Amino acid sequence: MANSERQLxxxxxxxxxxxxxxxxxPDLARTPMVVLSNNDGCVVSRSNEAKALGIGMGQPWFxxxxxxxxxxxxxxxxxxxxxxxxSNRVMQIxxxxxxxxxxxxxxxxxxDLTGQAQLKATSYAMxxxxxxxTGLPVCVGIGATKTLAKLANHVAKKHPRSQGVFNxxxxxxxxxxxxxxxxxxxxxxxxxxxxxxxxxxxxxHTVYDLQTAHTATLRAEFGVVxxxxxxxxxxVACIELQDAHADKQQIICSRSFGQPVVSLAVLKDALSVFxxxxxxxxxxxxxxxxxxxxxxxxxxFRRDQAQYNPSMSVPLVQATNDSLVLNRWVDxxxxxxxxxxxxxxxxxxxxxxxxxxxxxxxxxxxPQKTADVQLMKTIDTLNQRFGxxxxxxxxxxxxxxxxxxxxxxxxxxxxxxHGVPCV
DNA sequence: TCTCCGATTAGAC
DNA sequence: CTAACGGTCTAATCGGAGA
Numbered sequence: 001m002a003n004s005e006r007q008l009x010x011x012x013x014x015x016x017x018x019x020x021x022x023x024x025x026p027d028l029a030r031t032p033m034v035v036l037s038n039n040d041g042c043v044v045s046r047s048n049e050a051k052a053l054g055i056g057m058g059q060p061w062f063x064x065x066x067x068x069x070x071x072x073x074x075x076x077x078x079x080x081x082x083x084x085x086x087s088n089r090v091m092q093i094x095x096x097x098x099x100x101x102x103x104x105x106x107x108x109x110x111x112d113l114t115g116q117a118q119l120k121a122t123s124y125a126m127x128x129x130x131x132x133x134t135g136l137p138v139c140v141g142i143g144a145t146k147t148l149a150k151l152a153n154h155v156a157k158k159h160p161r162s163q164g165v166f167n168x169x170x171x172x173x174x175x176x177x178x179x180x181x182x183x184x185x186x187x188x189x190x191x192x193x194x195x196x197x198x199x200x201x202x203x204x205h206t207v208y209d210l211q212t213a214h215t216a217t218l219r220a221e222f223g224v225v226x227x228x229x230x231x232x233x234x235x236v237a238c239i240e241l242q243d244a245h246a247d248k249q250q251i252i253c254s255r256s257f258g259q260p261v262v263s264l265a266v267l268k269d270a271l272s273v274f275x276x277x278x279x280x281x282x283x284x285x286x287x288x289x290x291x292x293x294x295x296x297x298x299x300x301f302r303r304d305q306a307q308y309n310p311s312m313s314v315p316l317v318q319a320t321n322d323s324l325v326l327n328r329w330v331d332x333x334x335x336x337x338x339x340x341x342x343x344x345x346x347x348x349x350x351x352x353x354x355x356x357x358x359x360x361x362x363x364x365x366x367p368q369k370t371a372d373v374q375l376m377k378t379i380d381t382l383n384q385r386f387g388x389x390x391x392x393x394x395x396x397x398x399x400x401x402x403x404x405x406x407x408x409x410x411x412x413x414x415x416x417x418h419g420v421p422c423v
Numbered sequence: 424t425c426t427c428c429g430a431t432t433a434g435a436c
Numbered sequence: 437c438t439a440a441c442g443g444t445c446t447a448a449t450c451g452g453a454g455a
Contacts, residue, residue, distance in 0.1 A: 042441060223449075
């Protein structure tokens with residue numbers, strides 16, 4: 001097809017968390033293995049061997065016990081410090097291939113290769129360099145739009161013959177049609193479980209069906225998002241690359257508890273740690289929040305237990321990023337929400353109505369306090385140097401019952417000297 | 424009836 | 437022995453309250 005087409009690559013690491021673990025444990029290269037979510041709850045990354053054995057993405061780990069014992073599947077707790085560090089290395093390498101890149105997630109990056117002289121050679125070289133320098137396998141999908149690049153990446157991953165690189169722009173219209181007729185619509189970026197069902201009700205089952213569906217009807221039934229997706233599948237870019245990473249509009253810190261929480265003191269302890277984390281993220285992007293929400297959750301999977309999932313928001317008179325101020329509100333709200341007699345499984349703090357710290361809402365009644373700004377800076381600096389949680393606001397982290405289970409964590413090979421053999 | 428805005432939903436990973 | 441099921445974020449859309 002036309003060489004005027006945009007050549008947008010999506011580079012995606014294969015089985016990212018598992019692959020990161022294997023870099024430092026080459027002996028596990030053929031072991032069926034998975035990485036678990038927080039609390040060792042669900043499977044969030046699977047080796048090819050684990051996939052082949054039928055372990056599902058997002059499956060609760062306890063459901064896999066039989067299979068795991070039968071086949072000796074290894075499960076590791078997630079080690080985010082390690083994955084973040086490996087991710088940075090990959091992104092840095094990819095950044096050398098184009099000035100136009102968007103780090104889309106921890107293991108994915110869009111790279112605009114339009115106009116590259118040796119496109120094919122470059123794509124393979126990119127892949128080989130990442131592998132050589134980090135030990136991580138990646139696949140490269142290329143298309144004229146982000147949605148097509150994602151789809152191309154799926155093809156590259158699925159078909160070994162592609163050798164890890166697939167360019168949709170190399171296909172004729174007829175070849176593309178035949179390919180799209182064979183890919184389920186659920187593989188399309190933005191089409192999840194619910195939409196797959198609703199699309200099926202309209203006779204749309206394959207990528208080709210969606211690509212060629214009647215646009216006005218699609219728009220009327222499914223809204224703008226689906227129309228954009230269709231346009232993107234047709235090669236019309238509707239979703240632009242985002243250069244700088246925008247400030248977050250909302251910051252959440254929530255966690256499921258290792259043990260159910262049944263006392264207000266323990267809940268407040270957990271919430272104060274969540275608040276400190278959330279506030280630190282806020283300060284890291286030089287923002288302040290004017291809206292604080294607290295929520296509690298009982299265990300929704302326990303049909304036998306009474307359910308209570310309250311949440312409450314408070315608007316602040318003055319936006320702040322001060323952990324102590326925020327924590328006073330969180331603490332207060334927690335007291336209002338709390339009811340004895342329930343077994344709480346999860347809680348969280350949400351900061352929103354976020355603005356840059358420069359913009360200060362004037363308040364006649366309560367003059368702005370600046371004394372604590374220095375204190376917060378000191379806390380952030382110390383925590384950064386000595387590890388998060390080394391310094392915390394007075395009430396947080398004294399109880400341990402609520403803390404999450406992580407019984408299978410690997411060492412932080414790249415970021416932490418502790419546990420690294422000295423010889 | 425319209426508009427605004429908080430709550431809910433759906434999706435990604 | 438039983439029970440065990442993640443965390444953060446965005447954008448669109450829904451729907452109730454008040455104008």
